[in-house]
Amino acid sequence: DIQMTQSPSSLSVSVGDRVTITCQASQDIHKSLNWYQQKPGKAPKALIYDASNLERGVPSRFSGSGSGTHFTFTISSLQPEDIATYYCQQYHSPYTFGQGTKLEIK
Amino acid sequence: EVQLVESGGGLVQPGGSLRLSCAASGFSFGAYNMLWVRQSKGKGLEWVSFIGAGGDTLYPDSVKGRFTISRENANDSLYLQMNRLTAGDTAVYYCARERYSGNYRYLDYWGQGALVTVSS
Numbered sequence: 001d002i003q004m005t006q007s008p009s010s011l012s013v014s015v016g017d018r019v020t021i022t023c024q025a026s027q028d029i030h031k032s033l034n035w036y037q038q039k040p041g042k043a044p045k046a047l048i049y050d051a052s053n054l055e056r057g058v059p060s061r062f063s064g065s066g067s068g069t070h071f072t073f074t075i076s077s078l079q080p081e082d083i084a085t086y087y088c089q090q091y092h093s094p095y096t097f098g099q100g101t102k103l104e105i106k
Numbered sequence: 107e108v109q110l111v112e113s114g115g116g117l118v119q120p121g122g123s124l125r126l127s128c129a130a131s132g133f134s135f136g137a138y139n140m141l142w143v144r145q146s147k148g149k150g151l152e153w154v155s156f157i158g159a160g161g162d163t164l165y166p167d168s169v170k171g172r173f174t175i176s177r178e179n180a181n182d183s184l185y186l187q188m189n190r191l192t193a194g195d196t197a198v199y200y201c202a203r204e205r206y207s208g209n210y211r212y213l214d215y216w217g218q219g220a221l222v223t224v225s226s
Contacts, residue, residue: 001166001167034212034213038151043216044151044213045216046213046214049210050210050212055214087150089151091210091211091212094153097151097152098150099150
């Protein structure tokens with residue numbers, strides 16, 4: 001099974017901060033990685049697919065990069081509505097989610 | 107508008123069974139792969155079953171042999187039959203639609219979730 005190690009598990013942030021989350025795969029997954037946002041009591045929402053493609057309607061301050069085993073998710077300038085938990089997910093074989101990164105206001 | 111609405115959650119005793127349903131609308135249900143994903147309270151997300159548009163199925167080892175995913179395209183419905191439930195299966199269960207091309211796949215629509223509690 002492919003393991004996904006996401007870090008950090010939590011992050012204290014301020015509005016306007018540049019936020020970076022990483023996800024490490026236990027084996028080469030090429031670009032088979034997605035990023036989701038989940039707010040309390042809500043279902044996850046897709047933000048980035050295929051490592052770096054922005055889902056329709058998602059603001060351009062969100063971005064993703066990486067391939068192979070190392071991936072990065074970035075929010076260029078954090079907005080108040082971005083406070084949420086973020087998950088990576090590999091679909092190379094077959095599906096695994098990272099443990100999540102919870103953003104909290106500093 | 108795409109909608110996925112789960113039902114059938116509730117309280118069940120250890121060793122018992124439960125069947126979840128997911129009613130789909132607003133898209134050609136039969137053309138899409140569908141998944142069930144669960145989330146234990148305060149925990150992360152775990153994929154628990156997949157059914158392709160062609161009816162092929164996949165399960166992780168944690169539920170293989172206990173859970174069965176199925177679909178009724180004529181009724182735009184997805185199901186998850188869960189047997190031999192344990193406390194570890196307590197979670198919110200989401201159905202989700204998979205957007206798929208030859209190069210990528212991701213879960214683009216999710217239901218609101220159904221809570222399953224396994225307890226005596």
